[in-house]
Amino acid sequence: MLYARAITLRNCGRFTVVASDFGSDYRTHTHITSEALYASLTRGATWRPHLIDLENDAYAFTETYDVPIMPIWFLPGLFSTEEGYRLSDDHLDTNAFNVVNEFYPRTSKCYVFKKGNLEEKPRPHHVPTYGTIQAVKPDLRLKTYAISPKRELLETFVEGQTFMLGKKRTMFQIVELSSVTEGLWKNGACGTGWLELPPNYGGRFQQFQILTATMRYIIVKGLTKDDVKYVEFRIGSNNICLPDFYWEIISKMLGDG
Numbered sequence: 001m002l003y004a005r006a007i008t009l010r011n012c013g014r015f016t017v018v019a020s021d022f023g024s025d026y027r028t029h030t031h032i033t034s035e036a037l038y039a040s041l042t043r044g045a046t047w048r049p050h051l052i053d054l055e056n057d058a059y060a061f062t063e064t065y066d067v068p069i070m071p072i073w074f075l076p077g078l079f080s081t082e083e084g085y086r087l088s089d090d091h092l093d094t095n096a097f098n099v100v101n102e103f104y105p106r107t108s109k110c111y112v113f114k115k116g117n118l119e120e121k122p123r124p125h126h127v128p129t130y131g132t133i134q135a136v137k138p139d140l141r142l143k144t145y146a147i148s149p150k151r152e153l154l155e156t157f158v159e160g161q162t163f164m165l166g167k168k169r170t171m172f173q174i175v176e177l178s179s180v181t182e183g184l185w186k187n188g189a190c191g192t193g194w195l196e197l198p199p200n201y202g203g204r205f206q207q208f209q210i211l212t213a214t215m216r217y218i219i220v221k222g223l224t225k226d227d228v229k230y231v232e233f234r235i236g237s238n239n240i241c242l243p244d245f246y247w248e249i250i251s252k253m254l255g256d257g
Helices: 034-041 199-204 244-254
Strands: 003-011 018-022 025-028 077-080 092-097 109-114 117-122 131-136 141-148 162-165 170-177 184-187 195-197 205-213 218-224 229-235 238-243
Touching: 003 229, 034 162, 195 244, 199 205, 199 218, 229 244, 238 244
Parallel strands: 025 131
Antiparallel strands: 003 141, 003 170, 018 025, 077 141, 092 131, 109 117, 162 170, 184 229, 195 218, 205 218, 229 238
């Protein structure tokens, strides 16, 4: 059995996930990945503490979080207005910065701790001294869908709960929840919502639309090919369809196959 639930949150402060840097002009994503939502909405309960080797570190989410201990997953969340419209420039804010080091604000020097002592060093040339950074304004909506083979995990969410998201630790609050719905397996083509998939999965669709693409993932929705098995959840007026190739990816992560 598979269960799903829609979760709508609002951001209580400005939120930034750097999407691009044109010189020192930092733009932000207006979506949040499945991995970031898992880390936040589970409150990091399955995080595996480990030392990070910055020189040789390879991104591996399943080595950082033990997902099978808490088998729940989230579809990527997209920011929208309260009425459900996509964001425009009016919902984004741009701020200027001219500080290299937050410990002692200045642009020509930086400070590091070395063997317990504070040392002054010249500014690293790869660090911008000034620029702009874009953020999503407060009190917008972020909708995601939680999926789990364990109904009780989805029932732990309640309206008013707060979570911290992103490196800047912005507070998010649940403002709306659907009931928990059981999925039904079907066969044939299905129209999906936004899914986070490896970049080479575009060929699984008859037609598709890409929201964003990185070297690690694409966020895509579309109509799958005809010979697909999929699980369908009826949530309010929406039908959420998850094709078998998406389930193959997350079932390994959840420890269900």
